[in-house]
Amino acid sequence: MTTYKEAGVDIDAANNALEKVKKHAKTTFNKHTLSDIGSFGGCFNFPSKDFSNPVLVSSVDGVGTKLLIANLANRHDTIGQCLVNHCVNDILVIGAKPLFFLDYFAAGKLDNDILDNVIKGFSIACKQNKCVLIGGETAEMPGFYDNKKYDVSGTVIGVVERNNMLSNRKTKKGDVLIGLPSNGLHTNGYSLARKVLLDKYKVGVNIDSLGCSVDEELLKIHKSYLNVLSPILDKPWLKALSHITGGGLIENTHRVLEKNQDVKINWSSWEWPNIFKLIQEEGNIKFDDMVRPFNLGIGMVLIINKTNLEELESYLDESNQVYHQIGEVI
Template structure:
């Protein structure tokens, strides 16, 4: 081994590239600043002053998640500027489902080879997600691990912290039979089921324009970032208009919807009331997947579901500046938690 070259660099770790990443991402982090942020990027811990929130009985609610094998498509198609939004969305959509306003976010990127330009794109996507969620990006970590990952590979995970008034926490206890189920549209597949998605489209280049996709390239549809629902839902929570919230992620309707109500209740959903997106029709067709199974895997076009008292439905529709889909009701449980007719 030559003594003329830095030993760490010879092992495959480029410290200088790590410094460059930090400098490159500072402008993206700056976009996410909000009241309460303390300290500067690069410290050993991110700081946030809770006294700035004005919450009387504060409860901190946290969420952590990754992007899953959707990352493999970002790598395959060499498009890295939106995958960060997926990471933020998976975390903040979970905590808004508990009634929390996101305060801050931290990310973790692990890679086989630190390419500053690429990692800047990843963090730019994280920053965009934070802006949409109203959360500050107050810290993170980039790890270069040759041997653990291939040179072109990377993984991405995140952690979000939100705050809620104790009296406004959404824990399912207020959901009752007769509540109306309202759905907010998804932007696409979001970030779940991609092991199956990749198998279905394994022999495709991504440049195909399938008849079902209405003129869009397959790769653009598959990498459409996960929608963030914070700004639509938080006003409803603060106004006390929502009894329960379900974030439709892995496990689709069957696994996620029951998480927002007690065991003695069930959700009755009308299939014809769901705005099924073209990509799900394509997946069902080309993957030869049973229609019923699709609801056990994907969001099918509804990314977030609300349980609302009948008298509040019109007010919710008025406050949410988009189409809200009335897709079902809460009923007394018989033998199933979710009934899709």
């Protein structure tokens, strides 16, 4: 007699994992959370009285082949944070703040320690971004994934007042671009980075120019910009935000411009972090081929009315937020 466990799916192990998930998720719950982890659906009591004309904003994403670095290093505590922060930044571009987050975790063979670390990362980032880890799915898929491989995706739901949607604002020529620094690669460009670096640099071995090992550098947490930008989302001089992900600075910023507009970037206005210099040098990569896959040290771009530059600079200085004036709309 063949059992489901012998086929590669251990329901008892999954149930044990669920208890760990509940422990982390409950630390993110707030007064609007109506359901527990394990329900067929996550229930959230939307605070409609706090809004006059609310619009729900959603985004779904993954972390790409950054997962392969996590597997090589056997370190899984940053992946969950990266995923939540990436999703939160995407809806922030619309002007939305997160309400709740759902995850999907799939593996060839469920490793409860790996799952625990990933979910712990989700919960840390959810608390930092003031949203609820309201539910998710854990799938064991033998034969589809190798036993040590796993994949994750996440979905965030947020809200913004309709009259404060950044997507309704119009950029114009002369608007100024302000760049906020990234924390390394964030979650993009890993296929190229792996190809260039992993044949030469071993996991766990310090690289002088980085001050850490290649895996420590590549597993740095994707930064969330929610907390620093929330206080100025309703400022009329903030024309647009651009989250610099796959496609790089130029292509992502083009997504929030009006038709027939372009950006003029002063590429010397900030210094690339050493990881990008190392990738370019070791891979003998042309400048144009660095611009598209990597953020090159800029994780979020603010487009503002140039007459309000001093006000923004004053706010960022008071917030101890590093920034660079990197260009303009043309």
